[in-house]
Every structure is written in structure tokens, then in C-alpha cells.
Amino acid sequence: MAPLSTATRVLARSARSPLSASVNSVSPVANTSSRLAAVAATPSPFSTSAARAEGGSAAAFKSPFRGTSKGDSPPNFGDYMSKKSGSTNALYGYFMVGAMGALSAAGAKSTIQEFLVNMSASADVLAMAKVEVDLNTIPEGKNVIIKWRGKPVFIRHRTEGEIAEANAVNIQSLRDPQADADRVKKPEWLVMLGVCTHLGCVPIGEAGDYGGWFCPCHGSHYDISGRIRKGPAPLNLEIPTYDFPDEENLVIG
Numbered sequence: 001m002a003p004l005s006t007a008t009r010v011l012a013r014s015a016r017s018p019l020s021a022s023v024n025s026v027s028p029v030a031n032t033s034s035r036l037a038a039v040a041a042t043p044s045p046f047s048t049s050a051a052r053a054e055g056g057s058a059a060a061f062k063s064p065f066r067g068t069s070k071g072d073s074p075p076n077f078g079d080y081m082s083k084k085s086g087s088t089n090a091l092y093g094y095f096m097v098g099a100m101g102a103l104s105a106a107g108a109k110s111t112i113q114e115f116l117v118n119m120s121a122s123a124d125v126l127a128m129a130k131v132e133v134d135l136n137t138i139p140e141g142k143n144v145i146i147k148w149r150g151k152p153v154f155i156r157h158r159t160e161g162e163i164a165e166a167n168a169v170n171i172q173s174l175r176d177p178q179a180d181a182d183r184v185k186k187p188e189w190l191v192m193l194g195v196c197t198h199l200g201c202v203p204i205g206e207a208g209d210y211g212g213w214f215c216p217c218h219g220s221h222y223d224i225s226g227r228i229r230k231g232p233a234p235l236n237l238e239i240p241t242y243d244f245p246d247e248e249n250l251v252i253g
């Protein structure tokens with residue numbers, strides 16, 4: 001048998017192939033388009049339309065806005081509202097509001113309490129707020145200076161003669177009129193702040209023209225009751241808060 005020509009072999013191979021007809025009768029462009037169409041027609045597991053087509057929950061969704069237009073009454077959200085009774089929902093709301101309110105109140109209380117504790121005086125400062133003095137340690141006719149709240153305090157155990165001298169002064173002649181009885185709780189004990197009322201120097205005891213205190217800064221003279229008698233100071237020496245808890249002790253502050 002004579003060998004087949006090339007054209008004859010091609011024709012014979014085409015007759016055996018299942019795609020021979022399309023391959024031979026359709027152009028390459030048309031063949032590609034038909035394949036893409038076939039792929040597109042195949043449902044994808046990730047396709048939204050496929051899920052809807054299968055009748056899933058998305059297909060059952062019914063929008064409350066469907067069929068509405070501007071100017072219509074508000075849509076019905078009844079499907080999305082709680083199916084529980086109104087009292088149950090209110091109870092839950094009250095519980096949440098109450099719980100949040102209690103937590104907030106506890107936090108606010110804690111914050112304010114911490115703030116006040118930090119702002120209040122420390123134990124050592126409170127200890128210095130009051131000073132107790134044993135009066136038995138101060139002999140008659142002597143001065144003692146103690147420190148109270150950072151300031152000097154003069155304590156004078158006055159004699160009978162000094163008390164009489166203090167009461168003999170004409171009050172009207174004083175720059176800062178004040179009776180001696182208004183400056184002491186017990187006549188024999190004179191307690192004053194040791195701060196000059198002029199510019200704050202500490203006067204010297206048992207000095208000056210009036211037998212009391214003398215401020216060397218600018219020459220102010222105080223008498224045996226601590227009243228200003230001469231010099232630039234405008235006021236008498238200040239009397240601090242003090243008390244006698246018993247006969248033998250003095251508490252300043």
C-alpha cells in the first residue's frame with residue numbers, strides 16, 4: 001500500500017477526535033467564547049446568587065424597607081424587636097443602670113477619698129499642730145520660747161509685780177488698745193507669738209523701754225503684756241490659741 005499523504009493523515013486523525021467537528025468547523029475566537037460561557041454557567045460554591053438559589057437564610061430575609069419610598073410612614077421593625085414583655089426589658093434596663101450607677105459611685109467615692117487622704121496633713125504635721133508644755137519647768141519671772149507650727153511662741157511666767165504693771169497702763173493711750181485681762185487666761189501666764197507685727201522679726205525678751213520685748217530690726221518696744229508701746233510696729237504681739245488642760249500643763253494649738 002502506498003504511504004498516506006500528510007493531508008490524508010490529518011483528516012484521518014480529525015475523524016477519530018471527539019472535538020474534531022468543532023475544531024474544524026469553529027474559529028479559535030468563537031471556541032474560547034463558548035468555553036467561557038460554559039464556565040460561567042457552572043454554579044460556584046462561593047456565588048451569592050448560588051446561595052440564594054439554594055434557598056438559604058439570605059433568601060428568606062425580608063427587608064423592612066422593601067417597597068417604601070420617601071414620604072411613607074416609618075417601616076415596621078416589629079420583626080427585630082424583642083419578643084419579651086416590656087416589663088422584662090425594663091427590669092433589665094433598670095438593673096444595668098443601677099449596676100453602672102453603683103460602680104460609678106464607688107469609683108467616685110474611692111477617688112475623692114484618696115484625694116482627701118493625700119491632701120490632709122500627715123501624722124508628723126498633726127503632731128506639731130498642738131504642743132504641750134509642762135509649766136513646772138518655767139520658773140516665775142522667766143521666759144521660754146518654743147516652736148509651734150514653725151513660729152516662735154513666747155511663754156512668760158509673770159510675777160505679781162509684772163501683772164500689776166500690765167494692769168496699771170491706761171488702755172486709751174495705747175496704739176492698739178487692749179486690756180491685759182483680754183490677753184491672758186491666767187494672769188501669771190502670758191502666751192504670745194514671738195513675731196514682731198512690723199515686719200516679722202523675733203523680738204528679744206526682757207528688753208526695751210517697757211520691760212517687755214524689744215525688736216532690734218526697727219526698734220519696736222513691747223510692754224510686759226506684749227502690747228506695742230513704741231516704734232513702727234502697728235499691733236500688739238499676737239495671742240495664739242491655747243488652753244490649760246490642768247494646773248500643770250499648757251497646750252498650744
Ligand code: FES
Nearest residue numbers: 196198199215218
Ligand atoms: S520687724 Fe520689728 S520693728 Fe521692724
